[in-house]
Amino acid sequence: MSIGEVLAQLRPEFPDTTISKLRFLEAEGLVEPQRTPSGYRKYSWDDVARLRFVLTAQRDQYLPLRVIREQLADRDAQAAAGHGRGRPTLVAVGPSGQVPGRAGAEVPQTRLSRADLVSRSGLDAGTLTEVERLGLVVPIAPGWYDMDGLVVASAVAGLLRHGLEVRHLRAVRAAADREVGLFAQLVAPLARQNDPAARDRATETARELIGLSQRLHAALVRAGLRGTLGR
Known part of the structure; x- marks a missing residue:
């Protein structure tokens, strides 16, 4: 496949993906498409699965590229030792066993109606308001939400089930806003550049900052609860 055809395969699941992003991941050594004699990139299904693995790890786990690269290197080594192959076949399997991008695969929703959000998150309409x-x-538009909205709504629903109230989450919102302001100062200089590679680096930096922030927050809460738990 050409790079444009690969982009068409990945866009339904990863709508923020661009050609410059794919080139960036190649420059970082995460995928190595073959080249035609004239220099055009040609991707295999294994390459697409590898890209899907990288993009999923970034989106769902906020892993930095360094960590993803190490995971792929480990998989490559295991595949080479076990099967004599230089790289593994990485296939992202959907909830019903479908392979995204292949015939019969379901395309994940990236835009949800209010009714969909209520149904999938577990929040009732009044609480959502x-x-x-x-x-x-x-x-993202009147009556429409993205997947981040679903993640937040689902997390809120879980916290409410444990006895918290919506008003208790004001502090969470305020803390997130302060963090956004802090991180924006770090990534804005890169994001403002006209160079697509610089903008891609801004995106990767933001992902890494988010992941580190999540780890820090979880560790601080665990440490703070030790006294309560008697451990």
């Missing part, structure tokens, strides 16, 4: 007033869930 309260959550929106706090700015925790922000529609």
Whole structure:
């Protein structure tokens, strides 16, 4: 496949992916498409699966490229030792066993109606309205939400099931806003450049900062609860 055909395969699941992003991942050594004699990139299904593995790890786990590269190197080594192959076949399997991008695969929703969000998150419509007033869930258009909205709504629903109230989450929103302001200062100089590679680096830096922030927050909460748990 050409790079444009690969982009068409990945875009339904990863709508923010661009050709410059694919070139960036190649420059970082995460995928190595073959080249035609005239220099055009040609991707195999294994290459597409490898890219899907990288993009999924970034989106769902906020892993930095360094860590993803190490995971892929480990998989490559295991595949070479076990099967005599230089790289593994990495296939992202959907919830029903489908392979995204192949015939019969389901395309994940990246845009949800209000009814979909309520149904999938576990929040009722009234609580969703309260959550929106706090700015925790922000529609991308009137009555429509993205996948981040679903993640937030699902997390809020889980916290409420444990006895928290929506008003308790004001502090969470305020802390996130302060963090956004801090991280924006770090990535804005790269994001403002006209160079696509610089903008891709800004995106990767933001992903890494988010992942580190999540780890820090979780560790601080665990440490803070040790006294309560008696451990």
